[in-house]
Structure formats: C-alpha cells, structure tokens
Amino acid sequence: MKKNTSLTIIFLTIFIDLMGFGILIPILPTFASKQVGASDFEIGIVVAIFSFMQFIFNPILGRLSDRIGRRPVILSTQLLTVCSYLIFAVTNSFTLLLISRLIAGIGGSNIGVAQAYIADITTKEERAKGMGLIGAAFGLGFVFGPLIGAILSKYGYSTVGFGAAAFSSSAFLFALTKLPESLTERKNNTKFNFKIFDFSFTKKVISTPSIGILIILFFIIIFSVANIYGTLALLTFKIYHFTDQQNGILFGITGLIGAIVQAGLMKRISQKFSDKKIVIAGLIFMVIGLSLIPYGGNFLGLSIVISILAVGTGILQPIIPTMISKRAEHNLQGSILGVNQSISALARVFGPLWGGFSFDYFGYQFPFLTGAFFTFITIFLAIYLIKD
Numbered sequence: 001m002k003k004n005t006s007l008t009i010i011f012l013t014i015f016i017d018l019m020g021f022g023i024l025i026p027i028l029p030t031f032a033s034k035q036v037g038a039s040d041f042e043i044g045i046v047v048a049i050f051s052f053m054q055f056i057f058n059p060i061l062g063r064l065s066d067r068i069g070r071r072p073v074i075l076s077t078q079l080l081t082v083c084s085y086l087i088f089a090v091t092n093s094f095t096l097l098l099i100s101r102l103i104a105g106i107g108g109s110n111i112g113v114a115q116a117y118i119a120d121i122t123t124k125e126e127r128a129k130g131m132g133l134i135g136a137a138f139g140l141g142f143v144f145g146p147l148i149g150a151i152l153s154k155y156g157y158s159t160v161g162f163g164a165a166a167f168s169s170s171a172f173l174f175a176l177t178k179l180p181e182s183l184t185e186r187k188n189n190t191k192f193n194f195k196i197f198d199f200s201f202t203k204k205v206i207s208t209p210s211i212g213i214l215i216i217l218f219f220i221i222i223f224s225v226a227n228i229y230g231t232l233a234l235l236t237f238k239i240y241h242f243t244d245q246q247n248g249i250l251f252g253i254t255g256l257i258g259a260i261v262q263a264g265l266m267k268r269i270s271q272k273f274s275d276k277k278i279v280i281a282g283l284i285f286m287v288i289g290l291s292l293i294p295y296g297g298n299f300l301g302l303s304i305v306i307s308i309l310a311v312g313t314g315i316l317q318p319i320i321p322t323m324i325s326k327r328a329e330h331n332l333q334g335s336i337l338g339v340n341q342s343i344s345a346l347a348r349v350f351g352p353l354w355g356g357f358s359f360d361y362f363g364y365q366f367p368f369l370t371g372a373f374f375t376f377i378t379i380f381l382a383i384y385l386i387k388d
Contacts, residue, residue, distance in 0.1 A: 022145020044356020053105025062338020150248025226351025
C-alpha cells in the first residue's frame with residue numbers, strides 16, 4: 001500500500017477515535033460536579049486516573065507493538081475505549097465514573113504506538129509532517145467532538161456517552177477493514193518484557209543526553225498545560241457561568257487552532273526554522289496563553305487567550321516527539337516513543353491533581369499561573385540544553 005494512503009488511514013483512524021474522546025472531555029468536569037457530587041479535587045482525580053493508566057500502559061503497548069505489530073495493538077485499545085464510553089453512559093456514582101476513566105486510560109495508551117506507526121512509514125525528513133498528522137487528528141477531533149458533545153448534552157449525559165461510543169466503534173471498524181500493518185521487522189525472537197514500568201530501560205533512555213532532555217522538557221510542558229484539563233471547565237462553569245454548549249464551542253476553538261497549526265503550518269515552519277527555534281517559539285505562546293486564562297473576563301476574551309495557548313501546544317506536541325524519533329534507533333521507535341508518552345502521561349496525572357487541589361484550596365487563578373511559571377522555566381532549558 002502506498003505511503004500516502006497509509007498516512008491517510010492512520011490519520012482518519014485517530015481522528016474518528018479522538019472525536020469520540022472530544023465529545024466527552026468538555027462536559028466531564030460539570031458532569032462529575034452536578035451528577036455525582038464530586039469536589040474540585042475529586043474531579044482532578046477523575047481526570048488524573050485516565051493519565052495514570054496511560055503512564056502504566058504506554059510503554060507496555062509500545063514494546064508489545066514492536067513485537068507483534070502496530071495494528072493489533074491499535075485495534076484492541078480502540079475496543080477498550082468503546083467499553084469505557086458505554087460504562088460512562090450508565091454511570092450514576094463516583095466509583096463507576098472512576099472505573100470508566102480507568103478503562104478509557106488503558107484504551108488511550110496507543111498514541112505512542114500510532115507515533116511508531118508514523119515512524120515506520122516515513123523517512124526522517126518526512127517525520128515532522130507525519131507526526132503533525134497525529135496532532136492534526138487530535139486538533140480536529142477536538143473541533144468536532146466538543147461541538148457534537150455540546151449538542152448531545154442537551155439530551156442528557158448518557159446520550160453523550162453513547163455518542164462517544166458510536167464514534168469510537170466507527171474508528172475500530174474503519175481500522176479493522178482499512179488499516180494495514182506498518183512494521184516489517186518484529187522482535188519475535190526475544191522474550192516479551194511485561195513489566196508494569198521498566199525502570200532500567202526508562203533510565204537508559206533518559207540517560208541518553210540527546211533524548212533525555214527532550215523527554216524531561218516534554219514532561220514539564222505537559223504538566224503545565226495539564227493543570228487546566230479539569231480546571232478550565234470549572235473556571236468557565238463556576239466563575240464565568242458558561243453552559244456546557246459554550247464550553248463545547250470553547251474547546252472546539254482550541255482544537256481548530258491546533259489543527260491549523262499542526263496540519264497547515266508545521267511543514268512550512270519546520271522547513272524554515274530549526275527544531276530548537278520552533279520549540280522556543282511554542283513555549284513563548286504557551287506562557288502568554290496560560291498566564292492570561294484567569295483574566296479572560298468573558299467568552300470572547302477567553303477565546304482569544306485559549307487561541308494563543310493552542311498555537312503554542314499545536315507547535316510543541318508534534319515537534320518534540322519528532323525530535324525524539326529522529327534521535328531514536330529504528331528498531332526501538334515504539335519502545336522509546338512509548339517511554340515518552342508514559343512520562344508525559346505521568347505529567348497528566350500530576351497536572352490535574354495539582355490543578356484540582358490548587359483550584360479548590362488556593363483559588364481559581366493558581367492552576368493556570370502555575371502552568372505559566374513552569375513553562376517559563378522550560379524556555380531557558382530549551383535555550384541552553386537542546387542542541388540543533
């Protein structure tokens with residue numbers, strides 16, 4: 001099968017799957033608050049449990065995909081995602097909500113595998129464009145998903161859950177019939193390492209200077225932006241009194257800007273500027289966006305601020321995995337990218353926990369200002385430690 005065809009199929013697979021994810025995310029904090037009576041900190045736990053599962057399973061699935069291929073791992077995780085949405089649709093307690101998000105986290109641990117799929121079928125020169133497709137799939141999923149979720153939420157939260165399950169089921173069926181295997185050389189002659197977290201391999205990866213600094217940088221960036229995962233909707237709900245529909249539109253704007261940057265601009269940017277300069281520019285946009293979120297004032301102001309943040313994250317999310325992929329050995333792409341996704345998932349655990357805690361106990365400004373502060377620090381790390 002031609003390379004462009006495979007890229008199109010993996011893009012559509014991720015896009016449809018992420019659209020189901022996007023349907024749920026904007027309404028999750030308000031659902032937890034209104035329907036099951038969760039506190040702000042408990043909402044942080046709900047968001048964090050998803051990422052904690054990714055922290056555990058991203059490297060496992062990355063290693064597994066190096067052994068048995070990318071396709072079966074992608075298909076099985078999509079099925080788990082469908083199950084999680086069906087559970088959400090009938091959720092009536094905090095415990096059941098946690099179980100739903102736990103299963104969803106395992107199902108969502110396939111991004112490193114998808115990145116390895118891209119690495120399998122692209123050259124190093126084409127890698128940024130290929131990784132940008134994954135970012136664009138995320139972005140577009142967050143354009144249409146929240147908007148659809150906003151519409152479905154008028155008919156009840158269970159309808160939102162069933163709608164998300166329907167989209168993820170479509171992604172599974174599409175991948176089942178259209179997605180080819182990308183891995184030509186498999187490590188079937190070695191014993192599979194099923195460690196929950198392979199500290200020795202992770203230490204080895206992080207100890208590699210050219211890769212380790214990028215993984216650490218990505219961790220800090222993801223932690224900074226993850227502070228707002230649950231708290232942005234809480235801010236708009238409790239401080240600005242937005243409806244679920246307005247939240248859906250706001251998240252849709254974020255996804256649209258991210259998709260434009262990653263699908264439309266990343267190729268041109270990567271051709272004109274070095275990776276290091278691109279990273280620094282993305283960090284500056286992030287600092288501005290995060291620091292201004294608590295002071296957006298109204299829907300228009302917050303939309304402008306979120307757009308600035310979306311430019312920054314739209315630049316950084318594909319470029320750093322691209323840089324890691326360029327520096328990784330070909331036969332360890334899945335394993336190393338899986339480690340990066342696992343470490344970044346850990347950041348998505350700590351970020352929402354701190355975000356929910358600080359929102360609850362210190363004030364609504366703290367999650368966003370904390371993220372801006374840490375992102376500001378990473379600018380100096382990028383200037384002095386990243387080599388072109």
